Amino acid sequence: MxxxxxxxxxxxxxxxxxxxxxxxxxxxxxxxxxxxxxxxxxxxxxxxxxxxxxxxxxxxxxxxxxxxxxxxxxTPEINGERRALLQMLFVEGNHFCPSCEKSGNCQLQALAYELDMSSARFAHFFPDRPVDASHPDVLLDFNRCIFCELCVRASRDVDGKGVFALTDRGIHKHLVVNAESGRLADTDFAVTDRAADICPVGVILRKRVGFAVPIGERKYDRASISTVAMEKGE
Ligand code: FES
Structure with missing residues (x-):
């Protein structure tokens, strides 16, 4: 109807x-x-x-x-609230865009540009989240997690592996790997998994291809995320 x-x-x-x-x-x-x-x-x-x-x-x-x-x-009201949500996401994690290899391809960063977010505004939490470089093909940098659970859902519902999960609440909430050791190398995660390419920020990174695309040619260098999203159906 x-x-x-x-x-x-x-x-x-x-x-x-x-x-x-x-x-x-x-x-x-x-x-x-x-x-x-x-x-x-x-x-x-x-x-x-x-x-x-x-x-x-x-x-x-x-x-x-x-x-x-x-x-x-x-509208200014709704975009202002979206900007505040972005600012909270930025201070809850450790997002250092200039040194992040997802820079230029990151949805969080691109939305900050889209919504004219010029500062983080709130005090940074600087959570302590060690990286996991144990897997031969993929690095996990938990510092950038925004808790969207796309990797959790992709690994569970598409890959049938359930490699990732969120645990704890509030400022202690964080992404974990479902292995007794907590290390990605001790799971059956593969670089060909759907979960390997689903992260909208820079948590799940392929090794040996960092910064392969020069500045100016990255996903959001030439067009805003609103334009890219509509063109690519994202
Ligand atoms: Fe709708 Fe995240 S709550 S896109």
Whole structure:
């Protein structure tokens, strides 16, 4: 049956079962997101996709579109809240973009540019999260984890391995490897796994290919994440 809703004042059609984010994307309208991925069910954790519907803030990746609803997305208020969420993500982890080999290909960094985030604003937590270089082909830098659980979901639901998990709560929440030793080398993780290429930031990195793409030619060097996401269907 489907219907139509207003997205920032413009009519957007939707089909039954589509979320606001899915319908908006199908209509060429970008909504910032981090934990949502077109190949996986909505997760609803990062809240970057918030929009305003009927005066309430909702996660557009999870809320089904309804006929006649009025959705506000690209407004100073909503973008300001998205910026604050980004700032919290930056201070919760250890994100040093200039020295990170995911720089230029990182969704967190690209969204910070997209939303004009010029400083972290809050005090940094500087959590202590050792890296895991035990695997022959992949390095894990837990410092950059944003808890989107895409690697958890990909490893469990696509690869059928369940290599990753999140543990603890609040500032102590962190990504772990499901092995008695806690080391990636002691799992059956492979560089060909879906989970190896799913991280939107710089946690899961292939060895021996760091900084292979020069500055200026990286994913988000030439176009903003909103443009890239719509072109590539991400
Ligand atoms: Fe919707 Fe993360 S993209 S909550």
């Amino acid at each position: 489907g219907g139509t809703f207003l997205f920032d004042g413009q009519p957007v059609p939707f089909e039954d079962g589509q979320t606001i984010l899915q319908a908006a994307r199908a209509a060429g309208r970008y909504i910032p997101h981090l934990c949502w991925h077109p190949d996986f069910p909505p997760h609803g954790s990062c809240k970057l996709c918030i929009v305003k519907v009927g005066g309430r803030h909702v996660s557009s990746c999870a809320l089904p579109a309804r006929d006649g609803m009025e959705v506000e997305s690209n």
